[in-house]
Each structure stands twice: as C-alpha cells, then as structure tokens.
Amino acid sequence: MPAIPLNGRQLTYRDTGSGAPVMLIMGSGAAGSAWHLHQVPVLTAAGHRVITFDNRGVQSDDTGDFTMGDLVADTAGLIEALDIAPCAVVGTSLGARITAELALEHPHLVHRIVLMAARGRSDALHTALTLAEHELHERGIVLPPRYRAVIKALTELSPSGFADHQALIDWLDVFELAPPPGPGVRAQRRLYPMPDRLAAYRDIKTPCHVVAFADDVIAPPAAARELAAAVPGASCEIIEGCGHLGYLERPAAVNRALLDFLEAASS
Template identity: 45%
Template structure:
C-alpha cells in the first residue's frame, strides 16, 4: 500500500501486478480491499496492473471532516491517474464508485480508455432516497445498530436468495461484515452523495467505451436503474448477471471477472 498526496489530500492506494493499469473504485464506505480477493487476482492473471484506492472519507485516506462533494472524489481519481502516468487507462467502479467513474467520463474523458460500471444509477429513485435519508438521520442522532444486526442487514440486502440459502456461507459473511462494521465509521459526506440528481442527459455526451453490469437480485440498485445509465451512454454495452445481489462482484466473481476482462480484451464497443 502507498499513501499518495493527491488532489490536496492523502489518498491510500495499492498496486498489484504489472502491465496496463486498471483503477478500481469502491462504493460508499468501502475500502479498495473489497476487490483484493477476487477482481485483483483475475486482472493480474490476465496481464493487467490492478490499482485500488480508498476514497476520501475512508481511512487511512483523509476523512475530510470539513465535508466534500462528488466533484472532489472525481478529482481524486483524475489526479491519481495522472500521478500514475497512466492516462488514458481502464477504470472500474462499483456502486458509488461507478457514479464517480460516470462523472469522470463527463468531466475528463481523455483520462479513461474503457470503463466498467457495476451496480450503478444515473438518478436517485424514491426508495434509495428514503434509504439514504434514514441512514443520515441515524448518523445525526448518534444511533448505532448492533454490529451483528447491521451485518445481517447487509447480507439481506446485498446477496441473492441463492447465497442466503447457504447456511454456512451466510455465517461466514455475517462474521466478515460484523468485523468490518465494528472497525469502521460511516462518512456523512459519502452518505450525502448517495442523493444524486438526474444525470442521464449529461451522460449522453460520454464517448468512452463503457460496459454496465447489473445484478439480477440487487435490492439497492435494481437492474432497471443500471439499464437507464447504459441507455443514456451512446454505444454502451449492458449485461445483467442473474442470481446476484448488490455485491455481485464478490458473490459471482467468476462471471463478473470474465465480463470485465472480455470487455477489455474486446477493445471497446
């Protein structure tokens, strides 16, 4: 791991392998290590250099307690690509990380050669707005759910019915999420960024070859919201992966990795 002084903050990154770089951007509250067990080994085996990042608001990257906007996170990724001397390069984003990538494609298109957007959306629908408001209200009132209960909610909302039927697998995920809940504290600024305006018209200006991956049983970002993004980006490819929840990239990494690497090797659209 390396902490780089990027865009005026300390940004924690990690690099694996050699070859052409692929920058991976995690979702709200997550660290870049969420890609380490599955996407990183597959990319390295395919001859790429995988670069993960902890977004601002997630230690050891600066928490930026004074607050920040989506544009700041976009600026972080742009500055990282420039610092790596890697532009234009391939970029993969998951959930909020995918929204950051979309905005990067609008603001700095010359920095990205190919983009993969997983579990993304181009607007805030009524249900996700209510979910975010609830999370912000609990944070502001100092309400902390018991770690085991919060872990259970992540398994409920993050995985497919197929995974939830695996009793031992569920126990393993509960243990893992419980540990991560106990060692982390949500960033209010990141939570606030979950409320995005309708950006689909702006995405019609994107010219970067793009793949949008949706997960069939995603309760947090339903496939129709991902499809809207793909429909807005000219020439974008869309694929829905069945029997996966929001964390589809760790629930079915073989299918997800094959889709990503196949897209990269296919040369674009």
C-alpha cells in the same frame, strides 16, 4: 501501501502487475483492498497493470467535508501522477458514479469504462433508504452490530444464497465485525440521494459497459438498463444470482465480464 499527496491529503494506493493499466474504484465505505480478493489476481494474470486505492472517506483520519467533485479530482490526480492515461476504469456502486463523472470531466484520462451496480439517478426506494440512514446518523443512533449485519445482508446480498446456512452465517459474522461508519463514510453516504444525471451522461463518449446484479435492490437491473440507454453506445449485462456485492458473490462471472470488455479494446 504507498501514498501520494493529492488535493491536500495522502491518497493510499496499490499498483500491481504490468501491462495495459486498469483502475478499480470501490463503493461506499469499502477499501480498495476489497478488489484484491478476486479481481486483481485475475486481471494481473491476464496481463493487466491494476491500480486500486482508498476513496476519500475510507481512512480513519478522513473528515466529512468533501464532495463528489473531490472524489473525481482524487481519481484524476492519481491517474495523472502515475502517468497511466488513458486507462480503463472500473467502478462499483459509488465507484461507478465516480467513474461516470470522470469520463465526463476528464475524457482524455480514460479509454474504456465499466459501471457496476450503478444507476443514473435515485429512485423512490433508494431515496427512502438513504434518507432513513441520514436520519439515524442525525439522531446519533448506532445500530447494534448484529442488527446492522442483518440489514446489510438483506440489502446487499442475493436471497438465492440464504439457503446455504453456513455461508450466510459467515457473511453475517464478517458484516458484524465491520465498524460502524465514521465521519468519512457518512460523508460518502451524504452524496446520496443521487440527482438525476441521465441527461448529463448522454455526453459520455468513452466506450462503456454497464454490469448489473440480478438481485441487487440498491441498484437494480432496471436502473442499469436505464443508465446504459442514456450513455451513447453503452452495452449492458445482467449477472444472475448475486446482489449489490456481486463482485464478491459471483467473482468468476464478474471477472469474465470485465475481461471480455477489456479484451475487446485490443481486438
């Protein structure tokens, strides 16, 4: 993948297709390549130029010393370097938070945003889960890979898929192979619990669509509705049968939601 020097580091990215530009921002601990499994092929086939990249913290040589402001600055810098402003921006989870802050700080860079698996503040459960993870890291406790996989399945997948025995085994195998979080990913997770940004998000002027996943325990539909109510004119959509990783569990429904919103911009 090509890399570009931005804000004191090399930011790796992929630029695929041609047409109206769309930037996709991944969530905590995941590389931008995750979008290429399902979303990028569909978006490029629909006539979009799609840019994906690795957030600060994902690369093995990333340190644990950065802020939300750094993540937003990286994104803004890449948009400017590629000369694609104003572009559509889609973010999931941490990527949605980056997207919302980008729309606030650099509204001239974006003309449409999609916030998936998103929230405007941490609630009691999200805060407790985040602080528990921080405590594990501070104590130097590394969970066994299989146990870590089970926890990830319980918190990031929909229980509706657990009845498919083989599919669940496949998910657990994938999760088990993932390495434990390094310093960069731990730094991403230290950006949570999320402060209450609902009042600030009332200043977002960019057209916004909030997409929630019905069985998401990390960013439940209630949090999505609260977020959409805070952003002036924002729409909200709930996709059934998926959890926090809805873009992987229900890719066809997610792709349809993205295309419907993006195509509305040109109609």
